[in-house]
Amino acid sequence: MNELNLNNLEIHNVIGTGADYEVRLAGQIGDTPNMVMKRPNPHSILKNLHASTETRTHKMIQFHKEIGNDITGITHILGYFQNTPQNNHLYTDELDHDYTVVCQERASGIPLNADVRARILKVPTGLGQTLFALFPLGLDEPFDIPCKLMDIQNDLYKHGYLLFDINPQNVFYSPDTGSLNMIDTADLHKLDAENDIKTSNKTKEDYFLELIRYYVSAEEIPTEESAYFSPRGDKPYINKESEINLLKSQFEQLTTSDSHTMLDIIKKIQSEYYQSVSDFNQDMMEYFSVVRERLQLAREKPETLASWYSAKEYLHHSHWSKYDFNPNYDKSTDNLEI
Template identity: 35%
Template sequence: MEKVDLDRYEITGRLGAGADYEVRAAVDRESGNQVAIKRPVPQAISRDQHQAIEARTEKVLQAYDEIGHSTNLISPILGYTERGNHDAFFGDELGKDYQVLVEERAGGIPLLGDMMSKFKGVPIGAGQNLFTLFPLVQPSAVPVHPVHNQLLDLEEVYLSAGYVILDLRPQNIFYQPASGKMVVIDTGALARLDDEAPRGRPPFDVNDACLEILKFYTTPLEPPGDASGYRDARGIRPIVNIEEELNEMARDLAGCAPAVIETGSVILSKIRERGYTKYAPFRADLTAYLDRIAERNAGQANASKSVQTWQEAADWLKADYWRGFLFDPDSEMAGYLA
């Protein structure tokens, strides 16, 4: 990770924007490698309201320098700029100083596509639904529960340095279906275990990361009976009230098979009591829960029809929108649609 001059890069397109950052695709003129150029969203910069985002960037850089560079589960940060006016590079007239990050371009597709693309008819929630919530087709080359386990692997790395990564929502994860490999592209929502507790809630700890993984990447609900059920993302609003989230999850469990209720309730009870102090016990409980859900889904009378519906939805990934990422659906999806 080094300080860089943006003149080294040529912008080739727009990858998307979230609440805090805008991301452009670019090519490194020196190496020819594809990179992602990340800056605070222009609306915040133009209103001089980007200071909190800048502070988040500094925290990301500090944590990456301490521990992030040691894992391949986050997008490598290749460089960063000095704070300055970058209007000439981006072709706008914001007239404010800010810092820019340069990251390695992530392979695969986002588990949640760009929200603006939803209004163009893109099934932006397909990745989350197909590969984490309802993974009905599992090629032998892909490990079981790949996203869940890699997220926990990443959290364990950061926990060793005293951090918990939050905001694990699917728009922050890129996934390669053929291998099951994922990377997190935004680790800005970091909490240190020694940080003061936010107002009105306990200090952040591993239970918060466990709750996010449970919320964004599991469901006890049965697979959709129609492909349209795979279009939209599920449960992606941020967690505001822990108790309300746990109660909602408990309501979803009601009426499920006894084994699903039992294993799911164990996790909810432990999170409610802030009972997890390490990720290994949660990983074991989560694996049992996911395995019971998978067994329930495979044993349904309409299981073969559910797989056909899944494959119908998976066929959407051949569309041009998804090919705009570093993703070749013909090779990446071969093991799923054969």
């Protein structure tokens, strides 16, 4: 990480707001924004309810200093600074309490799930997740997203960490380059140390279940463009038992050859069969090889493939223009073998 020259920087519009953080575009004064500034949600700061977020922020900064900035697929932290009521940098609002601002590289692509505010504006928020992860009919590498997430977790696990909350809102993807970035490492779990209350009771099985809930579909491939609009798995993750029961129920209702393979994986998770992340990843790769057959059959149906491309046109909605993303991305799938 480098020391930030705050006198040469300026912040721009908000591009994401969650329960814990607010994210704004930023960059050199007068230049195209090439970074983002992340701070605790300002409403929490104003009410002095951001202490737990601050703790997670400093844990995240330390992780990036140690290994995070060296892991492919995790957005680099460029630096950070403190704002206080007496010494406030870049932001103009008066929040009456100290807080930390993290400066990160601007991730290319779009979030696989747009934030909650976009739903109010009738944005089809689930397009990234459904088009590029769950039903990737038009991609050269149809399972690029889950495979890259598995690689990230495998690297982290080797270094004694696991990363939770890998939901699509925290994953940026650019289909033209295949670039994937995890933009949020706040829910970090260290395998051999005490952790905060949010991740202290979690294990590698929680990661397995998160990956399946967000990046594996228990549905038939859509034949209507509207089926691509809504995100999947966006209800709160409660615990392993309830998640296992839900996933079992969903895949038991799916009458495809690959559903049996996934049910076997879920049973292994339930029995804590997997001794490492790489063991789980290996079974998932075998599962994806089975699903390839179903995707290939769907591609051969003109109306199904047309629905995918028709849904992709909604990425021209003005909402997506605030991201570093080319909605005109296209690669011919005429000769694509999934």
